[in-house]
Amino acid sequence: MTKAIHSMIRVFELDRSLDFYRNALELDVADRYDFDDFTLVYLRNDANDFELELTYNHNQAEPYSHGTGYGHLAVCVEDLDSSHERLLQQQLQPTDIKEFFREGALMARFFFIQDPDGYKIEFLQRHGRFQ
């Protein structure tokens, strides 16, 4: 059986991405591999063994582009309001908290932030199917 282990994104400035993912998502560097032309960094925390892989190409001349297909990485948190407040204080510009109802019941309570390269990250209140 396949086991999902990471999602890979390319980042334009590694240090600002490491700062962002530590501050915003509480993800630490599990491993870092520096090669001649590129660096791979695996970020994780103790809540899930799924990792975010950052690929930093040393000679990348311009920021990466985003298509219309890829959406976001989602995380759940115990207390969405306190996460939102923390991100506001960190000047990371979270969107307003929204609630999404299905058949009259709350399905999701969430907001989004963007990482330094413009990748979207969804924060979801731990609730219902989002655990």
Next chain:
Amino acid sequence: MTKAIHSMIRVFELDRSLDFYRNALELDVADRYDFDDFTLVYLRNDANDFELELTYNHNQAEPYSHGTGYGHLAVCVEDLDSSHERLLQQQLQPTDIKEFFREGALMARFFFIQDPDGYKIEFLQRHGRFQ
């Protein structure tokens, strides 16, 4: 602490994506929510509680585009050769198996496939840090 729970991609034809992810990645539909304009499907298996969220917008007129930033979703498997053979037989066109060495030691043994929308998926032999 944030817990990574899913990655979201937009897909142009839902049924072909469901077939692909079931056949190629052994991911089943954990939940499906049909709304007026869009459908959300959460795919998972028992190997990890991380999910792939498919967003199917009913009125999408053209295939989604891919930028240069987003890379891939990675999965690990117990037996890369048999997975490769299975995907070949399913006509899913896996790339050749490659080995990547670091400091003289095997770091990764892997290949890639593409899903029907062109998202890349890496298959990694369960080895070393890729567990």
